[in-house]
Amino acid sequence: MSRAFLIVMDSVGIGGAPDADRFFNDGVPDTGANTVGHIAQACAAGKAEDGRSGLLRLPALDALGLGAAVKLASGDEAPGLDAQPQGLWGAATEVSPGKDTPSGHWELAGVPVPWEWHYFPDHENSFPPDLVAKACRIAGTEGILGNCHASGTNIIEELGDEHIRTGWPICYTSADSVFQIAAHEEHFGLDRLLKLCEGLAPTLHAMKVGRVIARPFVGENGQFTRTPNRRDFAIPAPSPTLLDWAYDAGRVTHAIGKIGDIFSHRGITHLHKGKGDADLADHLIRLADEAEEGSFTFANLVEFDSLYGHRRDVSGYARALEWFDGRAAEFMARLRPGDLAIFTADHGNDPTWTGTDHTREHVPVLGYAPGQGSRAVGQVGYVDLAASIAAHLGIPAQGPGKSFL
Numbered sequence: 001m002s003r004a005f006l007i008v009m010d011s012v013g014i015g016g017a018p019d020a021d022r023f024f025n026d027g028v029p030d031t032g033a034n035t036v037g038h039i040a041q042a043c044a045a046g047k048a049e050d051g052r053s054g055l056l057r058l059p060a061l062d063a064l065g066l067g068a069a070v071k072l073a074s075g076d077e078a079p080g081l082d083a084q085p086q087g088l089w090g091a092a093t094e095v096s097p098g099k100d101t102p103s104g105h106w107e108l109a110g111v112p113v114p115w116e117w118h119y120f121p122d123h124e125n126s127f128p129p130d131l132v133a134k135a136c137r138i139a140g141t142e143g144i145l146g147n148c149h150a151s152g153t154n155i156i157e158e159l160g161d162e163h164i165r166t167g168w169p170i171c172y173t174s175a176d177s178v179f180q181i182a183a184h185e186e187h188f189g190l191d192r193l194l195k196l197c198e199g200l201a202p203t204l205h206a207m208k209v210g211r212v213i214a215r216p217f218v219g220e221n222g223q224f225t226r227t228p229n230r231r232d233f234a235i236p237a238p239s240p241t242l243l244d245w246a247y248d249a250g251r252v253t254h255a256i257g258k259i260g261d262i263f264s265h266r267g268i269t270h271l272h273k274g275k276g277d278a279d280l281a282d283h284l285i286r287l288a289d290e291a292e293e294g295s296f297t298f299a300n301l302v303e304f305d306s307l308y309g310h311r312r313d314v315s316g317y318a319r320a321l322e323w324f325d326g327r328a329a330e331f332m333a334r335l336r337p338g339d340l341a342i343f344t345a346d347h348g349n350d351p352t353w354t355g356t357d358h359t360r361e362h363v364p365v366l367g368y369a370p371g372q373g374s375r376a377v378g379q380v381g382y383v384d385l386a387a388s389i390a391a392h393l394g395i396p397a398q399g400p401g402k403s404f405l
Helices: 035-044 059-064 066-074 101-108 129-139 152-166 185-206 242-248 277-290 303-309 314-333 382-393
Strands: 004-009 088-093 145-149 170-173 178-184 211-220 223-226 231-234 253-256 270-272 296-301 340-344 363-368 375-381
Touching: 004 101, 004 277, 004 382, 035 066, 035 314, 059 066, 059 314, 059 363, 066 088, 066 363, 066 375, 088 382, 101 382, 129 185, 145 152, 152 170, 152 178, 152 185, 152 211, 152 223, 178 185, 185 211, 185 231, 242 253, 242 296, 242 382, 253 277, 270 277, 277 296, 277 314, 303 314, 314 340, 340 382, 363 375, 375 382
Parallel strands: 004 296, 004 340, 088 375, 145 170, 178 211, 253 270, 253 296
Antiparallel strands: 088 363, 170 178, 211 223, 211 231, 340 363
């Protein structure tokens, strides 16, 4: 039986989506954002020399058609990405009304978001008093810290010492539909943090806030680092997803990284977590050898987004792409005849763009099947990836997508 692997390179967009003018970063529309294209251009211009040098080098992904996909999606050249495509390649466009993790992943799994997400647009005093009061009741504190838009790494540097002194949780949001809570694993307690997030989740989900995110950290005296024990409490998808389709058809499903949290742990046989993308890539490569016949593996590698996109670190993003390209080559070398692997993304996060939030972009569709040649699929929808994987696995598709296989 055929196996399928869907690998989401979190935030690796390839050019502004048709509706990018409706999405903003610090008041600037996302029209013209291009995560991969602008990183490649910065590398070519010598502006991404921290820990690496020269043109962006992604031989494995470019051989599948990454450079061609960037040009298809944006019309832009991506210096260094000019290989003749040897895989299945194209670009995908999202219709869900968001540029966030749940919207992108759900739609890639065949379920566009049918509602408008709730956001907290005020940059200061972001949360309504009744929500703050409920957080305090559950946490057993007299108040919260933060209550604003913030970078997760910056806010623990700014408020970590006060958090330890007061015992109050640090609550913050962003341009995404999220309520994030940072707390010290030892001084506040990891279990207490998770119970706080779990207790708030039903209220926030009823408001159509996409995720409540626990952001534990450790350290002392202003020197704080986040830990791998992040947990997302996501609103459940409104209808069965590709994971459910495969699971209900009797197939084994593997979820790598934060896929379990994004899909509320529905339709998942085995969950594979790690301290970072290095561990997650190890899981992916191992499953190329070990995943069962007829199985479906769904992976998310988050550090492109969390460590480099939001921090607007062009060199770091380029280093991460080049590192993963090598791991992707190892993974593809282990695939068997009959397998299908598709590399894609859930949104953009152009590190050259204004602001610190996601960017509304097309995403790459890069497919590899051992023994199969080059094929351009053109412009497709996110939902078409789910339909195509279902067709490859020989299971019924329940969403609106159409297979491009």
